[in-house]
Amino acid sequence: MRNLLARLFSFFKKQQDISIGVYGPPNVGKTTLANRISSDLTGEELGSVSEIPHETREIQKKERMELQANANTLSFNLLDMPGISTKVDYRDFTEHGMEADAAKGRAKEATKGIVEAIKFLEEVDACLVVFDATEDPYTQVNITVLGNLEAKQIPIVIVANKIDGDNADPATIEEAFPQHPMVEISAKEGTNMEQLYDTVVHKLAH
Amino acid sequence: MLSRPPRDNEPLDGVPIEFVSQDMLRSKSFQDKLAYILDRVQDNMILVLEESLTPEEKKELITQSVEHIDDTFPGIEFSSMENRPRAFEKMMNTFARRVLRKEQRSGGLTIVGNSNVMEKVKENRNSISLLAKTQDSASRGGV
Numbered sequence: 001m002r003n004l005l006a007r008l009f010s011f012f013k014k015q016q017d018i019s020i021g022v023y024g025p026p027n028v029g030k031t032t033l034a035n036r037i038s039s040d041l042t043g044e045e046l047g048s049v050s051e052i053p054h055e056t057r058e059i060q061k062k063e064r065m066e067l068q069a070n071a072n073t074l075s076f077n078l079l080d081m082p083g084i085s086t087k088v089d090y091r092d093f094t095e096h097g098m099e100a101d102a103a104k105g106r107a108k109e110a111t112k113g114i115v116e117a118i119k120f121l122e123e124v125d126a127c128l129v130v131f132d133a134t135e136d137p138y139t140q141v142n143i144t145v146l147g148n149l150e151a152k153q154i155p156i157v158i159v160a161n162k163i164d165g166d167n168a169d170p171a172t173i174e175e176a177f178p179q180h181p182m183v184e185i186s187a188k189e190g191t192n193m194e195q196l197y198d199t200v201v202h203k204l205a206h
Numbered sequence: 207m208l209s210r211p212p213r214d215n216e217p218l219d220g221v222p223i224e225f226v227s228q229d230m231l232r233s234k235s236f237q238d239k240l241a242y243i244l245d246r247v248q249d250n251m252i253l254v255l256e257e258s259l260t261p262e263e264k265k266e267l268i269t270q271s272v273e274h275i276d277d278t279f280p281g282i283e284f285s286s287m288e289n290r291p292r293a294f295e296k297m298m299n300t301f302a303r304r305v306l307r308k309e310q311r312s313g314g315l316t317i318v319g320n321s322n323v324m325e326k327v328k329e330n331r332n333s334i335s336l337l338a339k340t341q342d343s344a345s346r347g348g349v
Contacts, residue, residue, distance in 0.1 A: 084268070114269075119269075150261070
């Protein structure tokens with residue numbers, strides 16, 4: 001009886017409380033993607049977007065969203081994570097016109113955000129790992145994020161974003177990490193979002 | 207750059223690179239290794255370690271180095287290249303991990319440096335290209 005209750009509890013927990021983390025380095029379009037998903041499913045955006053790196057410095061959460069594909073429904077909370085990087089240099093922000101003090105404050109908040117995002121790698125139930133399709137995908141941040149998720153057997157969907165960019169080459173992402181399903185999108189233009197939703201539901205809904 | 211060997215106490219104009227053997231690394235716990243790495247990279251040194259890092263170790267390296275970022279230390283660049291173990295090695299590694307609860311390493315290479323003095327140029331499964339920047343360009347700070 002206790003086992004049955006535990007299984008039922010775990011079933012409902014799984015059905016109602018799935019947390020999907022949006023991970024990746026800064027400026028790959030994580031918040032643009034989270035906003036697109038949130039807008040499509042609830043009509044509301046999640047966070048602000050900027051060309052200056054580390055615009056998202058705290059985890060942004062949108063709760064109780066629902067995706068449907070075929071006969072499956074997936075209920076989930078979406079967590080837009082701060083971008084993970086190995087360095088934060090405040091002068092990168094001053095180059096975008098910020099005053100030195102403001103830039104130093106932003107850099108300090110960014111380091112806290114990175115640590116928080118890394119700690120949450122073990123808390124999420126599934127991940128959208130976002131790549132900039134115009135950049136080299138084979139970086140230690142990407143390898144580390146994927147390696148840790150794989151070690152915890154957390155389901156992953158790779159999102160090759162910015163396919164609207166001039167030099168976009170999503171095939172290099174697939175070549176570098178062929179072990180996970182990949183969807184090519186432009187979060188900015190809304191391209192292939194239905195394909196992404198189908199892939200997520202197929203991967204996660206039971 | 208100096209065109210002759212430096213005299214005693216003469217400041218060096220260049221990037222110090224330290225090669226660390228697998229024997230030395232094996233004698234340290236991971237936390238000790240991490241402390242050793244962070245201590246040196248904060249002094250603008252580049253370390254070449256004769257082993258790769260596990261995903262968990264890379265995660266710790268990123269976390270702890272980011273926590274150390276301040277006015278003079280903007281963080282790290284690193285690259286880690288694994289040896290692809292043969293079937294027998296894979297079997298022995300699995301045995302060591304599951305039965306002996308010990309992480310067996312099959313070599314590899316890790317390069318880690320202060321991002322003031324090191325910039326990754328290109329990395330793939332079989333090679334790493336890096337640019338070591340001189341101290342002149344290493345004057346940029348972190349937070």
